[in-house]
Amino acid sequence: MTSSLPRFNSDPSLASGSLKSFTIIDLKMATKNFRADSLLGEGGFGIVFKGWIQGHKEWLAEVTYLGQLRHRNLVKLIGYCLELDNKLLVYEYMQKGSLENHLFKRGAQPLSWNLRVNIAMDVAHGLCFLHHVIYRDLKASNVLLDSDFNAKLSDFGLARNGPVGDKTHVSTRVMGTRGYTAPEYVATGHLSVKSDVYSFGVVLLELLSGRRALDNDRGALEDTLVDWATPFLEDKRRMLRIMDTRLEGRYSKKGAQAMAALALGCLHTDPRNRPNMTEVLHVLEQLKLPSKEPSRSHS
Numbered sequence: 599m600t601s602s603l604p605r606f607n608s609d610p611s612l613a614s615g616s617l618k619s620f621t622i623i624d625l626k627m628a629t630k631n632f633r634a635d636s637l638l639g640e641g642g643f644g645i646v647f648k649g650w651i652q653g654h655k656e657w658l659a660e661v662t663y664l665g666q667l668r669h670r671n672l673v674k675l676i677g678y679c680l681e682l683d684n685k686l687l688v689y690e691y692m693q694k695g696s697l698e699n700h701l702f703k704r705g706a707q708p709l710s711w712n713l714r715v716n717i718a719m720d721v722a723h724g725l726c727f728l729h730h731v732i733y734r735d736l737k738a739s740n741v742l743l744d745s746d747f748n749a750k751l752s753d754f755g756l757a758r759n760g761p762v763g764d765k766t767h768v769s770t771r772v773m774g775t776r777g778y779t780a781p782e783y784v785a786t787g788h789l790s791v792k793s794d795v796y797s798f799g800v801v802l803l804e805l806l807s808g809r810r811a812l813d814n815d816r817g818a819l820e821d822t823l824v825d826w827a828t829p830f831l832e833d834k835r836r837m838l839r840i841m842d843t844r845l846e847g848r849y850s851k852k853g854a855q856a857m858a859a860l861a862l863g864c865l866h867t868d869p870r871n872r873p874n875m876t877e878v879l880h881v882l883e884q885l886k887l888p889s890k891e892p893s894r895s896h897s
Contacts (some may be wrong), residue, residue, distance in 0.1 A: 617665050620679040625686055656755030657685045663731065663754040671724035673742055673752040692750065694743035697801075701738060701808055708842070711849035713747055714805040715885050718857070720749035721801060722879040725794055730760040732768075732789055736797035737778045737811065738804055760791050777812030777822050782869055792869035798878065799864025802857060803827050808842030824865055831862040853885045 626632065664675035679686040694700070697717060700709050709717070721741055725733065734756040742752045756773050768789050772779070780796035783789050800811050803823050811823045830836045837858045841849065860881045866872045873881075 617661070617675065617677045620677050620686070620688060622679055622681045622684045622686070625679055625688070657687065659757055660687055660754045663757050667727075667731075669724060669727045670748070671720045671727065671750050673750045689752070692742035692752075693745040694747055696739050697741040697743060697749065697804075698738035700743070701804055702810055708808075708844035709747075709805075711845060711853070715853070715857070715882065716747065717741065717743070717749040718802060718805055719879065719882045719886070721751065721798065722875055722882055724749075724751040725798060726875045726879055728757075728794075730791070731757055732760045732791055733757055733794050733797075734789065735774055735778075736794055736801060737775050738801060741801070758789075760789075775811075777810075777824075780869065781867060790869060791874070792872045795864050795872045795875060795878065796869070798875070799861045799872075800824060802861035802864065803840075806842065806854065806857060806861065807840045808844055809840075828862070828865070831858050850885075856881065856885060 660675070661678055664672065665678075668674070673692065674690040676688045676690060678688065700706050721736070725736070733751065733754070735753060736751070740751060740753045741749050743749055758768070758770065760768065769787050770789050772784055772787055774783070774797075778797045778800045780793040783793045800823065803809075804811060807823065807827060809823050809826070812821065813823070827840050830840045834855050837855055838851065840858070841854060860873075860878060863871075863873050864878065
């Protein structure tokens with residue numbers, strides 16, 4: 599699913615009609631004066647209390663995009679506070695927290711195969727909806743889950759408009775998270791919607807393997823998940839060696855191989871050879887169809 603979206607102007611007043619303006623007193627009361635037990639975690643640009651304390655540019659980008667975008671797979675921005683040096687945002691509460699915690703936190707209940715496929719589809723739907731907006735910071739910690747494990751994209755502080763006309767990319771200072779960032783963007787500063795496709799491929803690998811995109815414990819020669827997994831992805835039989843052992847074999851073998859092949863395509867070093875998100879979504883939807891193969895998956 600794609601959507602034709604307007605170009606975005608970084609003026610918070612454009613979004614203010616649909617957003618509530620909070621006072622700093624309102625937010626202090628809501629968070630018990632930002633007390634430690636109200637702390638949810640940390641994001642790329644600040645501490646999360648049910649809002650973010652960010653740099654102005656990133657704060658403005660968040661208000662600009664999420665204030666004007668509405669989709670079931672984007673976290674809903676409820677309102678903001680802009681008083682003197684206090685810049686805060688108020689979002690809907692996502693009860694199940696981040697995908698990162700469910701995949702990597704010690705002691706967390708493992709996500710079933712079906713849930714992992716559903717989460718991948720939700721993220722793909724969100725990226726499809728963005729269309730000409732480049733998210734630029736897709737990673738497991740920015741994928742949040744509601745009470746029913748529906749996934750939504752959050753943290754639009756690095757988002758920006760994509761290229762227009764016959765341009766294939768925009769040039770910008772390299773930002774994002776190591777391990778998820780597309781190699782051509784790191785090398786040249788050339789950013790395109792295919793940069794997000796690469797990051798999506800990394801998230802697929804995390805869903806398949808239960809391993810972090812960047813894990814220093816794997817050593818200098820294999821310090822990224824992509825480096826470690828790529829040799830396995832290129833062989834259907836060896837590919838199963840990357841599967842998260844916490845799944846205990848309860849997944850569709852053909853489904854896992856199809857997702858691995860999709861991840862490999864998304865991670866192609868030449869962005870022109872990566873699928874677009876509409877094509878990605880079509881492949882994932884096939885994984886949801888009933889399989890003739892005896893199913894070992896469960897929810």
